[in-house]
Amino acid sequence: MKKSYKEYLHTITTFVFDVDGVFTDNSILITESGELLRKMSVKDGYALKTAIDKGFNVCIISGGTSEGVRARFKGLGVTDIYLGAHHKTIQLNEYLNNKNIAAENVLYMGDDLPDIPPMELIGMPTCPQNAVAEVKNISKYISHKNGGDGCVRDVIEQVLKVQGKWFDNFSAKND
DSSP states (O other): OOOOHHHHHTTOOEEEEOSTTTTSOSOOEEOTTOOEEOOOOHHHHHHHHHHHHTTOEEEEEOSOOOHHHHHHHHHTTOOEEEOSOSSHHHHHHHHHHHHTOOGGGEEEEOOSGGGHHHHTTSSEEEEOTTSOHHHHHHOSEEOSSOTTTTHHHHHHHHHHHHTTOSSTTOOGGGO
16 A cells, blocks of 8 residues: 555655745746846745754755855755755765765655656655656655745645644744
């Protein structure tokens, strides 16, 4: 019998994310000076910061090279950021080895062909609703949200809820 994707969420300790098409909607604005601008969901950012605050490992692996992207993630508390990654398995393996993280405890969210090799190495491959078909085919979970529209929050919130760590520091007495 095939396992439900929810059964994998109990053992997740680490989130690894691509950027473009996951945190963004795949559209970019280009300024007259040639700078590329991306739009990201603040709800994804909140969930990412919450995961870090709850002790989860978070890593960003992107083919893009924007220092603005690096600054955004550093501001949220992410310390492991790999930009300009064209063979993402190299950075993924380096990260897992350096942090002594077992691949089966990793949730990876990607949306396009360069994400397939690292997604095949980890325990919980996931993707946004608007990922390419090849990525959807290897994903154990496909978010109902598109890239840039809350798919990161969706997977983080599900993991934290299953593990009893979502919204556990808020109560009526804190109002």
